Amino acid sequence: MDTDLAAAYDRCRELHRRHGRTYYLATGLLPAWKRRHVHALYGFTRYADEIVDRIEDTSPDERAARLDDWSARFLAGLGGAPVDDPLLPAVLHTIAVFDLDRADFAAFLRSMAMDLTVTSYRTYDDLLDYMEGSAAVVGTMMLPILGSSDPAAAREPARQLGLAFQLTNFIRDVAEDLGRDRTYLPDEDLAAFGVTREDLLAAVAGRRSTPRIRDLIAYEVTRAQAHYAAAAPGIPLLAPGSQACMRTAYALYGGILDEVAAQGYDVFARRARVSGRRRLAVAGRALLAPAGTPVTLPGPRPKEGLPVHAFGRAGAPS
Known part of the structure; x- marks a missing residue:
């Protein structure tokens, strides 16, 4: 893996370790080569969730704009565009490796948008x-x-x-x-x-x-x-x-x-x-x-x- 991709997987793993203790413990029982991909999916879902749940310092409009921007960068990355983001390279790599259904990710982002309203x-x-x-x-x-x-x-x-x-x-x-x-x-x-x-x-x-x-x-x-x-x-x-x-x-x-x-x-x-x-x-x-x-x-x-x-x-x- 190149440096940026390795760093993105590390970022996802850290999000998982800090915020998903129960699931993180369970993930440690997987074969090592699978763990990073599970961390990537957790990182994706957790980061989107953090955007819509951070009510202390952002308004609903600001959270909606951040989710729209992040979703647009993700979708652009799916289309092959370069992505400047700390964790999306790992998510996009995992999707490509396993040919994951893109519709599942669209459905997830739709539900995250529902949390705003x-x-x-x-x-x-x-x-x-x-x-x-x-x-x-x-x-x-x-x-x-x-x-x-x-x-x-x-x-x-x-x-x-x-x-x-x-x-x-x-x-x-x-x-x-x-x-x-x-x-x-x-x-x-x-x-x-x-x-x-x-x-x-x-x-x-x-x-x-x-x-x-x-x-x-x-x-x-x-x-x-x-x-x-x-x-x-x-x-x-x-x-x-x-x-x-x-x-x-x-x-x-x-x-x-x-x-x-x-x-x-x-x-x-x-x-x-x-x-x-x-x-x-x-x-x-x-x-x-x-x-x-x-x-x-x-x-x-x-x-x-x-x-x-x-x-x-x-x-x-x-």
Whole structure:
């Protein structure tokens, strides 16, 4: 690699190390030649996310202009134009090496643009439309890098895993998202549990949940669990050298749901985290598991009396 390309991969790796600790740990279990490409995709998604989330020192118009400019430089690079950017050379190189679907990247950038103007989602289908670009396509971007014995069969589980990971983040980060004037819990779900946005804001201010909010969070956990269940068949289909990585990521992100349940579904008192000791234990078990071993579904048992989701539109939980 030339110096600029190597520096771009290093920049992506550093973004991953600093901001994606759980996934970064899992990526360390991949063959060395694959890691840089996973770092490149993480760097791409993280940098775009940082543009739209940096609300402290930039106005919405400024963030929109920055996203438009960065997207234009990325698209120009896809067309073969020289790119002056600290990380895009690595992203463009990874896309070329694996012939990744350009439409996935366009869908991702569309969802990032939605974060500049959309502050809530009326229904779960509306939220799924957003997550199609922000999460599901990340699964399909990753699949060619991870490799699979049956890419066609592994495609939908890869999409579902992206959805599971992002919904887990939405559940854990309700307070953080409210700080950006966003809610990713559907309005219809809030209404079903008698919860308003003002109730959520009061919980943030008091650092304490209410019984209705806790039931709402427990309900959303069942949604995430359904996505994990749909993703599970795909991991044994991955290339043997990629399975330990994704077993670890699967278990650790699912472990966040365990932590949410352990604190009584109160996501306001403290941020749910998986301990360092558990992270290392999970990684060790993943390394020892023979290739093709089914994964264990993560997360707590559903709270008694709450509905359990069935599968609806396009195979997604509803």
